[in-house]
Amino acid sequence: MRGTKLKYGAMGAIACAAIGAGLAFTAPAAAEVSEETAFVFNxxxxxxxxxxxxxxxxxxxxxEVGFVRTKHAAAICLKNIALYxxxxxxxxxVGYQVMYGGETAFFGMPAVWAPSELTGDAEIDLSTGYAxxxxxxxxxxxxxxxxSIVSGAVAERVKIGPFFLFVVVLTAAIYPIQGSWEWGGGWLDAEFGFSDFAGSTLVHSTGGWAALAGAILLGARSGRFGPNASPMQPSSLPLATLGTFLLWFGWFGFNGASQLALGSAADAVAISQVFANTNMAAAGGVVTAYVLSLIxxxxxxxxxxxxxxxxxxxxSITAEPLTPTIxxxxxxGAVGAVIATFxxxxxxxxxxxxxVGAIPVHLFAGIWGTMAVPLTNSxxxxYGQAVGVGAIGAFVFTASFAVWLILKMTVGIRLSPxxxxxxxxxxxxxxxxxSIFASPEGKDPVPAH
Structure with a gap:
């Protein structure tokens, strides 16, 4: 469903079939939008x-800033804006060409838009269905x-420079290669019918596998485990709560726009259902986690x-947010919360x-969400889902472990004690x-004139 090479007309037809039994929509010919209108909406x-x-x-x-200790907060902010x-x-x-075909380009300026889109509006080729x-x-x-998923798991002890080097390899090669197997129309899609609507495995479990490899090679924070373990208080749970709400809000774009089309009434209905299911899966996760925490x-x-x-x-709902009922x-979502908690x-x-709990949330719950797809999508x-989970997991973990190990043996990946x-x-x-804007004496700086 997530492959970007589908035309919007085909996606609308798929959405109609997926909306559910008993719901039929027949648009009168006069209500059909023009090709240009569909292009704009898509x-x-x-x-x-x-x-x-x-x-x-x-x-x-x-x-991440909310969950780490205060002495690491600024470093976390730098990591997150730079990794983006x-x-x-x-x-x-490199990555887009690897994932969706075409030549890679370590040097030069690969084009990511059609030549017709560089000219006047009247000459734009509308057949692609979107810009x-x-x-x-x-x-x-x-x-x-x-x-971003990797960043949270290895926080408080990873060096910033080596982490950025890992991000280079992850985003240029590791993520695009496994993504091409499904969303790029590769072997998982063609031979096994693997289905991952918006990325429970291709995005979230991939980040989780990469994070797991890094966490293993880095080791735990000093004082985290053992007889002399000490409590490590988060800097600000209110900030962590704000971050969760921002993620929840952004997830509507993550899942909703993965319908890949808004050029028909069927697409509009499908996106609405995706929004509702996305929201309620999160709600189920919160309620379940609350009850578990009480126990x-x-x-x-x-x-x-x-x-x-x-x-x-x-x-959990990201692998298939369209076909489930609310x-x-x-x-x-509730099962995902149980899996993440334990x-x-x-x-x-x-x-x-x-x-931050990135591995249980993104890897473990991501696997569950991917394996749950056949429960609502016939x-x-x-079998196909298991092949996809296993193949992507094996590749991403092995490749990530190798990259982390090379970095560890060359430039080092961990802060000194x-x-x-x-x-x-x-x-x-x-x-x-x-304190970056404070004067050395702790006084307010004098405004410049």
């Missing part, structure tokens, strides 16, 4: 969806999301569980340090999160 969908997903970059940043920029540049230079640059923008923000906390609720419960619900979506406990048991099979004690803000940036 393009608008990509652009709106794209900037909503871009807002998720802010959500990841605030979530790096992802865009690398996806333009090519709008499609590229929408695809680009997805790869940035994958990189595990002996009557005391845990806000962090609830925040990750919302995200786990969103990740009750199905609530249950899918997945975090499992990581603690095996002493894998994941600061066009998918459990002293740097970790001081914190990433002072050791790598030279300033704390709130």
């Amino acid at each position: 393009t608008l969908l990509f652009l709106i969806g794209g900037f909503l997903v871009m807002l998720m970059a802010a959500g990841f940043a605030m979530l 920029a790096i992802a865009g540049v690398m996806f333009y230079l 090519s640059a709008s499609d590229w923008f929408f695809q680009m923000v997805f790869v940035a999301t994958t990189a 595990l906390g002996r009557g005391k609720a845990n806000l962090a569980y609830c925040l990750n419960g919302a995200l786990a619900g969103l990740v 009750m199905d979506a609530i249950l899918i 997945g975090a406990k499992l990581l603690e048991l095996v002493r894998i340090d994941d600061v 066009d998918a099979s459990f 002293d740097e970790e004690i001081v914190g990433g803000d002072l050791s790598e940036l030279g300033h704390a999160a709130g």
